[in-house]
Amino acid sequence: MLEVVTVVVLSITAVLTAWCGFEASKWGGEMSIAFSRASSARVQAASAEATAQAARQYDLTIYTQWVLADEEGNDELVRFIEERFTDEFAVAFDAWNTEGRSARGPFAMPDYVPPGTVEAEKSSARADAQFDEALANNQRGDDYSLLTVLFALVLFFAAISQHQTREWGRRIFLALSGVMAIVGIVTLLTFPIKL
Known part of the structure; x- marks a missing residue:
């Protein structure tokens, strides 16, 4: 009877060991894919942020000229410069004027969102989510x-049980391997499966 139980424990455990190796490999692949996606999203976020920074720089340069023209009282030049405001800056500039220019400038207005800003935030959030998924x-x-x-270890103790000369030694090692197998199977049932 001990021989049969030992063979059953060895057989089931061998299959479960192979299954765990397979699943570990699959999750390792999923980790790599998620890290690659996170990296790609980081590149996209950096590109969008560069676009936003270039737009900010352009708007800042134009605004500087507007401030100088306004300070000199050159209304014609002021209107000429205002016609060259980007759409995003024009919205913030109008809001700033509407509020009586009380804020530190149009750039401080929540209305000012240069192109690329939203895309950078979305890509960055996507990169963070993919990175977290990769870690999981x-x-x-x-x-x-x-x-x-x-x-x-179950396989080891089951194999050791077969080489015990005393009956109680066989039973102890087989029982130990059986308990560890049950703990392993119960734990395995709680793990997610990736096919």
Whole structure:
């Protein structure tokens, strides 16, 4: 009877060990994919931020000229410069004027959103989410790898049980491997599966 139980424990554990190795590999792949997506989103965020910074610089240069023209009282030049405001800056400039120019300038207005700003924020948020997903996938792979080690111990103790000369030694090692197998199976049932 002990021989049959040992063979069953060894067989089931061998299959579960292979399954855990497979799952660890799949989650490792998912981790790599998520890290790649996070990296791509970071590049997109940097590109969009560069676009936003260039737009800010352009608007700042034009606004500086407007301030100088306004200070000199050159209304014709003021109107000429205002016609060259970007749409995004014009909205903030109008809001600033409407509020009586009480804020520190149009750039301080919440209405000022240069092109690329929203895209940069979205890409950055997407990169953060993908990075977090990659870390979670890495942990899942590690969990499966750790379970593989547990099942390897089950195999070890089941194999040792066969080489015990005393009946009680066989029973102890087989019981130990059985308990560890049950703990491993229960733990395995709580893990997510990636096919």
